[in-house]
Amino acid sequence: MQVTITVNGVEHSRDIEPRMLLVHFIRDELLLRGTHWGCDTSNCGACTLWVDNEPVKSCTMLAVMADGKAIRTVEGLANGAELDPIQKGFMECHGLQCGFCTPGMMMTCRALLDGNPHPTEAEIREGISGNICRCTGYKNIVAAVQWAAENPATSEVTA
């Protein structure tokens, strides 16, 4: 089936099987491997990307369902060489260790801040409750989001 999907501002047309999951379309057809693929059961959130500005677990959406839609992945967070504040927050606050959860986590956190620029700690923790991190214990991820909230458009990373 023919689909046209815009990913990080670039239109891609492909002929795919209806059963192809969006996460495999992104990783294996477009070779955008920033979006991770973990549990495959919509629990871990590693595959989180945006469909029309909303975070979605892409292991549980068919690529054909994204036909005509705009996708944003972790590769689309930075503005050229300029990292997004959430990416800087993860650097500044040591918000990752192995990095497996990080792309999905950052996509969730960016959306959280877009909807609520000054979330409380409880709101951050609820906001990331669909993204599992096995390394950090979440403390530094919360700190990274708080850093990004306080530095919405800084241009320098000191870390």
Place this chain on the structure above:
Amino acid sequence: MQTPAPFDYAKATSVADALALLDKHGEEARVIAGGHSLLPMMKLRLARPDALIDLNDIAELRGIRIEGNEIVVGAMVRHAEILSSAILAEHYPIFREAEHMIADPIVRNRGTVGGSMCQADPAADLSAVGSALKGTAVIQGAAGTRTVALRDFHEGPYETKVQAGEILTQVRYPIRPGAGSAYEKVERRAGDWAVASSGVFVVVSGGVVTDCGIGLTAVGADHYCAPAAEEFLIGKAPTEENLAAAAKIAGDSCNPVADQRGPADYKAHLAYELTLRALRRAARSSQGA
């Protein structure tokens, strides 16, 4: 890697179009809403439809609005929209309280009311809410439209009154001036399905309970409700003693099964305790406290 078996796919543009597509693709076709129950089942081959009819682009299945003395929720309304709806928050806080504990914020961006009701999972939270509020389901097929009380909608686990060739289009909840409502859930960890949940509404007038509804999920309650407990409470003062007696009837009417979420007696105890907590809060809020 888990991938569903092959199937045909078509995007419906209207309810009429969806019904025509269902007819064209035959008995083994299924509609897909958020896909957050159906796709996992297809990956595991627990479901193997020949064709999927996608409801996501059907505008007439969207939206939450008031019609007469009912709140009308379209089948394709997402959990996230229920959580943020001002209309639902004003009339029935039970929705917000339940939604905060359904899955996680990302899953809530996709999962829908219609999918949740039609999946008929024995632990579905919105099924308990719908039974508590005594809502109605609107079902449309080639032969026309019919309504079914939500308390009759579920035939059993994973089975509903929606027949092949039909779709659920709306869920409607009666507005009850002065009603208080509340939802209580115990889960093992954030985002998990319920160990047990109870949701209620109560109307207190002239010092007595004049109307109430009790919904339960994950505890084997018939049609996700406890009518004997409601009957007991109506006409009585909302005292701690009466609320506890009603909660006891509700707890005793359940038939939970032991699983990885806990033993049966623990779940039965939760059915009682959570019903009592929800009744207390709903009665208090109906009395303006």
